[in-house]
Amino acid sequence: MSIYLCSSPTKARAGVEMAVIDAVANSIRIPLWRLFGGASNSVTTDITIPIVTPNEAAQLAAKYRGQGFQTLKLKVGKNLNSDIEVLKAIRLVHPDCSFILDANEGYTANQAIEVLDRLNEMGVTPVLFEQPVHRDDWEGLRDVSIAAMEKYRVAVAADESCRGLLDAQKIIHGNLAHVINIKLAKLGVLGALEVIDAARKAGIALMIGGMVETRIAMGFAGHLTAGLGCFSFIDLDTPLLLSEDPVYGGYEASGPVYKFKNARGHGGFLHLDNNNGWT
Template sequence: MSHTTIRSVAVEPLTIPLREPFTIATGSVTAARNVLITITLEDGSIGYGECAPFPPSTGESQETALVAASACATLIKGKDAAHWRTLSALIQSVYFAQATVCTGMEMAILDALTRSYNIPLYLFLGGASSSVETDLSIPMVKPDRGYEIAREAMQMGIKSLKVKVGGELREDVDRVEAIRSGAPHLSITLDANQGYTPNEALLCLEALDNRDIRPLMMEQPVHKDDFAGLRYVSQHTAVPIAADESASSPATIARLLTDTCVNIINLKIMKYGIVKTLDSAALCRSLHTQLMIGAMMESRLAISASAHIAAGLGGFKFIDLDTPMLLTEDPFIGGYEQQGCHYDLSQVQSGLGIYRK
């Protein structure tokens, strides 16, 4: 038996309230209703993983993730974490419909393994950098509240704002304009979360252009299955278009890029797991496509995993890993040191560097 053999796997709910409701085009949440996975290896190394289901995006809930993760624990117990790619393929072959469970298991396996190897995950993945810089997301709020959040973000040292749109066009444009007024020197990206038709997306960008507001990019303007709509928007604006929900697997990413539907791919580990995220990043690089990394409603644990991936691989133009700032509390410490929007991983000694409080 190897010292990196998985001795035990524990599964438990992880529920954390938000500071205020977070509303996007596909729904509103008041708490992160996630699942925590804890893996212990034969040498005593402990790894943590987080599943962050969001029903409109992943088709999962905390309840389904708990059941699937508990069953998956039996599947991997006694296996060697050193064979993490083989284990990922095994987990994906059985629990492919529970993507966040696959992610949480892979995260815990890699955390435990790199703790056992006494190497930070970002170095294990390539060590291209030891830090990342995130934006701050502003939900679909009234313009005056958007103005307040923008002012607060500027005082925090945030350099980039991601504004949720995809609702009524006039309200969306008014919100973005108020945010620009509140933080005139910060860069702005837009995220419609599938809320527009192709023409509505173009009308939004045109209305903003008329107000001298030119976002750095617009994310997922149309329904996830409307690849033709994505391509239409991309071809009729100078604003780069990103795919998020449409980029649901390496196969769909390949189709999006082959058909020149978008300029940017948002890689979220909760959509298809860590190994497929690494594979998707390699695919995007090979086709010279800009990379973004984002998140569901995640705690410091899962956000640390994404930060380690982005820093380890390097080359991510857009970083959207701000969700721990939206939570009333966080049951974890470590993973990175935060200064404003800057996440520094250089002090992590091994694994994700995450510890339970």
């Protein structure tokens, strides 16, 4: 059985659920992506540009363009004017990229709408605006969602605002967002499947994301994503951003594309050296 590491109650639950489901897939000798439905054996992820200077952002964007990444997820929300300058710099070196904006709760509703207004003046329309306001600002989330869609046809995603099925139901019934971001470490695997089911029944689009995870947890999320085949936005890039990869197997990464093999279960394992550290 693969090892799943964790550091909080929710992550602990997710880790145990992953391990048990992985064991089931191993016992019946099928890969996880087939266990979850077998819709596909590959996914294509975006890649994240953190909050950095415009010059640093441009360098990263140029690098990722060379690696084949078409969708860039930009961390914004600290300073509106700085965010705009970063977007301009990226646009110069990767003019054809698609943008996902992730404010991580950093804007007020008015600021979030202003960002979209100023981007429109630049001729830039993001494909998604993730968690523009504080997680408990339900009115602000609704206001941004309405303005973003009516003015610019931009979808808004709830991430931190969706911490379980009750939150998902509130978002769905209140028309508070167009997309719900699923994170296994946030919801647990079984909790995530409940939210996914509710969103699909309501016609709400889905995003898959994660915390800072290795390819053990991220690979599990990738298997689930490929197998279900119901995610409109895929943000599973953190293993690509780690300085060292302590895991081998699980999938093959070629630029933004993760391809899953027919190995039983997850297929990935921790790689330990003789000193019980990462090689």
